Amino acid sequence: MKATISDSLEESKYKKVTDLNPEEEIAPGSALCAGCGGLEGMRLAMKVLGENTLTCNAAGCFTLISVYPFTPLKGSWLYTTMSGPVPAAQGVRDALDIRMQKHGLPKAEDLQVIVVAGDGSTNDMGLSPTSAAIHRNLDFIYFCYDNEAYGNTGFQHSGASPLGSYTMTSPNTPEHPAGSEQTKKDLFGIWMAHNPPYLATVSPREPIDLSNKFKKAKGMKGPRLFICLSPCPTGWGFDPKDTHLIAKLAVDTGIFPIKEFVDGKVIHTKRPRKRLPVEKYLERQKRFQHLFAPKRRDDIIAQIQSNVDAYWEQYDE
């Protein structure tokens, strides 16, 4: 039985960019920064998920997706506090279910409930309600656009800010030469420990991989969770035209593993054949420039490299 399902999935897989849904599900005109990597990720995801959706959007950069009285979405949108998108999703899911069961709402009018939240909301303020919702097996899709800091308020440190990065609240100083001294929270690991039916990381640079993962998740029930690395020209300090280059380097250096967790197994869907040194990724961003000038901090760069190597050693064949 299982074989048939995966066979049919195989047939309808996205193979090239021209297979993407030509309809844009997010209208242009939003107030997000030019070159936003998170918007590209959400745009590609919504192309798969379509308009029969209800998006619960946590406060964050994507507050600017909709600016009253305008919305770019064809589906419904509910704006919440930073810790509130998942409780909101539970509420609207329950409301839809009750209306279908007791008040004659036709099944055809059911909506896919989606949570859209940044890394601050996801890793910090909203983590506990999300844990509870996964535990309760809430039927929803979670899209976390991860730009590794509180971007909307001026780029303050979040649980997702990586080791060695400068943020407004983790500046590099003589006492703290690395900038951020914490390593990025392993959100994938935290969520994986809840054993959800589907969990994946995606990159806007890999539209085919991203689309296939959302397509797979769309056909499933229960909590389906996504972490999208979202290169941020404004906060990370690179030219907006290089968003995809930075996203590519994050994958090629092994810093951002592209993977999925399904049926109790972690599979790397875009494994870098030979990993580039991490500095190829770091040196192109202003938030890491203190690791290179005025004095090169080989110790910190080596620590970042060894963290990446240690990750991949777990999955050596």
Add this chain to the structure above:
Amino acid sequence: MLRIRLHGRGGQGIKTASQILGTAAHLAGYQAQDFPLYGAERRGAPIAAYARFSKNIVLERGPIAQPDIVLIGDETLLSDPMAAVTQGTDASTLIFINSRHTSHDLKQHYQLESLPVQLDISELCQKYIQKPMILSTALAAVGARLMGRIDLHHLLQAIREELGQGRLGPEKIAANLKLAEEVFQKAPSFDLEFSESDAGFSASRLVTLERRPPVDSAPLIFATGNMALRKTGNWRTHRPVINYEECNGCAICYARCPEGDIRMDTNDKPVIDYDHCKGCLICATECPKHAIEILREVESWN
């Protein structure tokens, strides 16, 4: 009091320019006030910054409606009614425009009341700091020079203080100082009169809001996908232009545009929606055939 209004786009250093000007005027012995004003929008969206200088205490607050000097860092804003860069100006207002065009051409093209001051500071920024649209230092230098009340050494000290707080290394600060010096020498100087009175300000009447139920007061939107009514094409400083002779229709640009501003037409060729394209130039960078050219927006009326 002397009132200066600065216009540019998010990411061009307009706020920093106003801070440098404020600090320079303070060092030169003036009471100074400087602050930016922008909405929720981001890098690329029009922003304004304000500065007030006086020998006496500056009690006036809020945006400047009738400036003595307007510094326009980004010429594309002149074509954008929403940016309102000439609002509250008259024939006596000194308007500076960062442009390659001559003062006469600018006056005619944008139908200005008086001849603007023109200097291509982008060219000088390119020369010294290799970033034509990072205008903080250059625009502050123009402002300081136009006022005619700030000496070069005060300006340079202000630049050291303001840029020293950021993440610029000593080499970049040195390059900014050289840039400021050349701009200061090239820009004309005026001895503007300081009006010593505050504009006739009186407190606005307090408005008490009526209590309404949440359904009335919550911002509800019943339209779908109406965001496209907001045109973000005016964010662009550079325009991507597809060379259809080179384009092989691979659709990479379409896939990579975060805004969804590129669609494939019936001949499988990409078409750019210039009403909304914010000019991130990802398409031009990612095009495998290098078939997308980049043009500076303001050159389009040559």
